[in-house]
Amino acid sequence: MTPFPSEAPHRRFNPLKGEWVLVSPHRNLRPWQGKQESAAITQHPAHDPGCYLCAGNRRNSGAVNPDYRGPYVFENDFPALLSDNPSGGTQGDPLFRAANVRGTARVICFSERHDLTLAELGTPGIRKVVDCWADQIEDLGAAYDWVAIFENKGAIMGCSQPHPHGQIWASDFLPNEVAREDECQRRHLSETGTVLLVDYAAAESAQAERVVIENDDWIAVVPWWAVWPFETLVLPRRHVLRLPDLTGTERDGLADLLGRLCSRYDNLFETEFPYTMGWHGAPTAAGRWDHWQLHAHFYPPLLRSATVRKFMVGYELLSEAQRDLTPEQAAERLRSLPDQHFKSTSR
Amino acid sequence: MTPFPSEAPHRRFNPLKGEWVLVSPHRNLRPWQGKQESAAITQHPAHDPGCYLCAGNRRNSGAVNPDYRGPYVFENDFPALLSDNPSGGTQGDPLFRAANVRGTARVICFSERHDLTLAELGTPGIRKVVDCWADQIEDLGAAYDWVAIFENKGAIMGCSQPHPHGQIWASDFLPNEVAREDECQRRHLSETGTVLLVDYAAAESAQAERVVIENDDWIAVVPWWAVWPFETLVLPRRHVLRLPDLTGTERDGLADLLGRLCSRYDNLFETEFPYTMGWHGAPTAAGRWDHWQLHAHFYPPLLRSATVRKFMVGYELLSEAQRDLTPEQAAERLRSLPDQHFKSTSR
Ligand SMILES: O=P(O)(O)O[C@H]1O[C@H](CO)[C@@H](O)[C@H](O)[C@H]1O
Ligand SMILES: O=P(O)(O)O[C@H]1O[C@H](CO)[C@@H](O)[C@H](O)[C@H]1O
Numbered sequence: 001m002t003p004f005p006s007e008a009p010h011r012r013f014n015p016l017k018g019e020w021v022l023v024s025p026h027r028n029l030r031p032w033q034g035k036q037e038s039a040a041i042t043q044h045p046a047h048d049p050g051c052y053l054c055a056g057n058r059r060n061s062g063a064v065n066p067d068y069r070g071p072y073v074f075e076n077d078f079p080a081l082l083s084d085n086p087s088g089g090t091q092g093d094p095l096f097r098a099a100n101v102r103g104t105a106r107v108i109c110f111s112e113r114h115d116l117t118l119a120e121l122g123t124p125g126i127r128k129v130v131d132c133w134a135d136q137i138e139d140l141g142a143a144y145d146w147v148a149i150f151e152n153k154g155a156i157m158g159c160s161q162p163h164p165h166g167q168i169w170a171s172d173f174l175p176n177e178v179a180r181e182d183e184c185q186r187r188h189l190s191e192t193g194t195v196l197l198v199d200y201a202a203a204e205s206a207q208a209e210r211v212v213i214e215n216d217d218w219i220a221v222v223p224w225w226a227v228w229p230f231e232t233l234v235l236p237r238r239h240v241l242r243l244p245d246l247t248g249t250e251r252d253g254l255a256d257l258l259g260r261l262c263s264r265y266d267n268l269f270e271t272e273f274p275y276t277m278g279w280h281g282a283p284t285a286a287g288r289w290d291h292w293q294l295h296a297h298f299y300p301p302l303l304r305s306a307t308v309r310k311f312m313v314g315y316e317l318l319s320e321a322q323r324d325l326t327p328e329q330a331a332e333r334l335r336s337l338p339d340q341h342f343k344s345t346s347r
Numbered sequence: 348m349t350p351f352p353s354e355a356p357h358r359r360f361n362p363l364k365g366e367w368v369l370v371s372p373h374r375n376l377r378p379w380q381g382k383q384e385s386a387a388i389t390q391h392p393a394h395d396p397g398c399y400l401c402a403g404n405r406r407n408s409g410a411v412n413p414d415y416r417g418p419y420v421f422e423n424d425f426p427a428l429l430s431d432n433p434s435g436g437t438q439g440d441p442l443f444r445a446a447n448v449r450g451t452a453r454v455i456c457f458s459e460r461h462d463l464t465l466a467e468l469g470t471p472g473i474r475k476v477v478d479c480w481a482d483q484i485e486d487l488g489a490a491y492d493w494v495a496i497f498e499n500k501g502a503i504m505g506c507s508q509p510h511p512h513g514q515i516w517a518s519d520f521l522p523n524e525v526a527r528e529d530e531c532q533r534r535h536l537s538e539t540g541t542v543l544l545v546d547y548a549a550a551e552s553a554q555a556e557r558v559v560i561e562n563d564d565w566i567a568v569v570p571w572w573a574v575w576p577f578e579t580l581v582l583p584r585r586h587v588l589r590l591p592d593l594t595g596t597e598r599d600g601l602a603d604l605l606g607r608l609c610s611r612y613d614n615l616f617e618t619e620f621p622y623t624m625g626w627h628g629a630p631t632a633a634g635r636w637d638h639w640q641l642h643a644h645f646y647p648p649l650l651r652s653a654t655v656r657k658f659m660v661g662y663e664l665l666s667e668a669q670r671d672l673t674p675e676q677a678a679e680r681l682r683s684l685p686d687q688h689f690k691s692t693s694r
Contacts, residue, residue: 005445006445007551008433009427009429010445011446015441015444020523022522024426024428026429030424033508034506034507035505037489037504048658066574079668080374081369082373085356085578089349094362095543095547095571096351097360098351098352098353098357099360100355100357101356101369102354148662149665150661151661152658155382156382157658157660160381160382161381169662169666175367175666176666177664177666177667203443203540204464224524271538276665277661277663278661279664314505314623314625315522317621318495318497318646319493319516319523319524320522
């Protein structure tokens with residue numbers, strides 16, 4: 001039998017989603033003549049009078065932002081979910097099933113600074129964001145079954161404007177991805193008596209090969225089953241269900257880890273590294289959720305440089321996710337970079 | 348209960364994949380200040396001396412293409428799967444599972460014409476492509492469990508060069524998406540005694556609301572559960588397991604339907620409409636596959652214009668696919684377009 005990890009094409013299994021990924025390390029050698037993304041590093045002012053997320057400015061909806069400092073949350077002016085929608089109506093025809101949904105969507109500006117991403121906000125600035133995320137889970141979790149917290153960073157990830165911000169979508173249902181992780185984690189607990197991602201964090205910390213950074217309370221790894229080239233999974237070492245359950249020390253530790261991880265991402269190709277990131281914690285619906293472990297996924301699209309991304313297209317959409325370098329190679333590259341942001345060192 | 352389809356946010360269920368999609372029709376009204384794709388319609392010569400897919404030219408690998416006419420298939424110079432890989436070795440640790448894979452990858456040039464996409468190839472030209480696809484399934488299906496036939500069209504879909512071509516990846520395993528469709532179709536047959544997608548084609552044809560085009564043997568619909576804005580599903584009316592099982596008349600009918608569908612796609616935004624398309628038929632592994640129905644998926648990314656796409660990012664990657672117009676609205680728009688390609692009418 002081939003020893004794994006292997007340089008030959010192979011599949012790896014994602015026990016959190018219950019599906020496979022095809023790994024083709026040799027394929028990264030092929031020449032690239034396809035699409036190049038633009039990668040100009042834009043210089044932003046600390047406050048932009050034309051930005052509808054900056055403090056004191058008027059939004060599209062006509063509302064005026066307060067003169068905020070630190071994180072600022074407001075209702076999304078174009079929400080995908082509506083709170084006054086009826087709940088629970090369904091249509092049962094097996095070929096044409098449908099259900100009403102109720103929910104809400106908010107925007108979270110990470111700080112008043114138009115020019116600073118999470119990577120550059122500093123530990124105290126990121127700590128405020130962590131607290132704000134936790135408060136949102138508490139607040140919306142009281143009324144909804146699931147609260148999605150995520151950030152789309154960069155135009156290539158559909159982010160429609162540059163002021164550093166994330167989103168919060170709450171709903172009266174568990175979305176597909178959450179339902180799947182729920183099922184896989186539940187099965188692991190019932191089969192082994194232990195929590196899947198608590199076991200996994202300990203195993204990765206011991207093996208070290210896929211670890212990008214660690215501190216006392218947290219670990220960031222390129223998971224064994226990573227799909228995106230430089231995908232990472234951020235995990236607490238302790239068993240924690242949701243963001244609000246984190247202690248003050250753990251929140252500081254998380255802020256420290258996120259700042260260093262995002263700086264390494266930016267340093268990798270000396271660019272404002274695009275990604276989608278988001279939090280998965282135990283649902284806020286009534287029920288038993290001990291099988292859950294809080295975690296964050298980072299899904300960054302870049303593959304070879306600031307301008308060449310991985311495309312998840314034909315084979316990926318219709319057959320199976322496929323990657324072109326091993327998770328171990330990706331972790332090794334991220335590990336070898338400095339924690340300090342390239343912009344701060346060049347100043 | 349709200350009657351469905353509804354203009355209010357709701358979820359629809361995809362019985363072929365066993366998952367939901369969030370539909371937020373009101374959201375299409377939001378202004379777009381984000382990324383614009385380039386949409387220049389490039390004029391290509393019928394033969395390009397610098398193109399490594401054109402007849403008679405030398406490829407990256409050093410191989411020289413024959414002076415072919417019609418479809419031409421060759422081994423991919425940078426395959427993601429290798430035929431000399433060992434088969435069947437696995438690693439069983441539940442947190443670090445892996446398996447060897449064996450497979451092969453080919454490229455199919457649709458014709459010698461560097462300047463003609465499927466939309467402009469004409470029914471006889473497309474018929475040759477259909478025959479070639481069917482032959483590939485026969486040929487590779489004899490040695491492999493699954494043969495993936497797909498096309499990534501356009502730079503935005505990761506297509507690395509413009510000569511109209513598709514791909515064929517064969518493997519000794521059933522990829523995730525295929526395994527899921529297999530499970531859902533199998534369950535439907537065992538529960539109802541009928542074939543899921545045969546039932547579905549008949550129901551859509553009767554309802555008409557989501558139909559884009561039909562002919563005697565085929566139907567193209569924006570499925571009830573479409574994820575991409577202008578996604579379509581192409582289905583034979585008769586129960587057919589795989590492409591090689593199609594009669595001559597059915598192949599002509601398919602060529603007719605594909606030409607008209609692709610022309611409408613191009614006509615929608617008067618552009619070379621990008622998409623990923625591919626065939627799902629019964630696996631070629633040993634076994635009983637009566638629950639399968641042959642079908643093609645078209646996944647096009649554009650949303651509002653030739654330059655504004657739908658981004659499948661934060662909520663979509665981490666929670667659930669979300670769409671901004673109803674499948675009925677998308678079908679209505681595609682249905683209202685002419686069958687004749689905009690380039691041929693302007694000539
Ligand atoms: O083989 P190509 O066309 O160079 O590559 C393209 O299609 C493949 C199969 O969907 C993807 O894995 C690649 O990301 C994409 O760029
Ligand atoms: O709300 P935004 O930032 O305008 O929109 C962005 O994030 C949403 C949630 O992932 C996606 O549905 C949109 O396609 C994307 O453009």
